[in-house]
Amino acid sequence: MSKAVRVSDTPYGVDVTATKAYFWCACGQSSTQPFxxxxxxxxxxxxxxxxxxxxxxxxxxxxxxxxxxxxxxxxHNNNK
Structure with a gap:
């Protein structure tokens, strides 16, 4: 199994809207992080x-x- 690219050492705070679907980037390659x-x-x-x-x-x-x-x-606090 490949390991995802570590994009950030902190999370992305996002204001989400009820019932809306969001698609999180699991690979780390997206230029529209965190999506x-x-x-x-x-x-x-x-x-x-x-x-x-x-x-x-x-x-x-x-x-x-x-x-x-x-x-x-x-x-993100582990294994930096």
Whole structure:
């Protein structure tokens, strides 16, 4: 299994809208971080769909190592 590119050492704070779907970049290659732009094509990676349960600010993982995909779980603090 390939390892995703570590894009950021901090999460991306995004104001999401209730019931809207967002597609988080799992590979780290997207130029529209933290969201997918299709750069994963031809790899084993696929974007992770996130549907907001309410309108609020959430923190999408930037290091791509979270166990709580697509949201940050603090993994960026490990193994820098």
């Amino acid at each position: 997918c732009d299709g750069s994963h094509k031809g790899t084993e990676f696929t974007p992770i769909k996130y549907v907001a349960d309410e309108s609020k600010r959430v923190f999408f993982c930037g290091c791509k190592q979270t166990a709580n995909q697509p949201l940050c779980d603090g993994s």
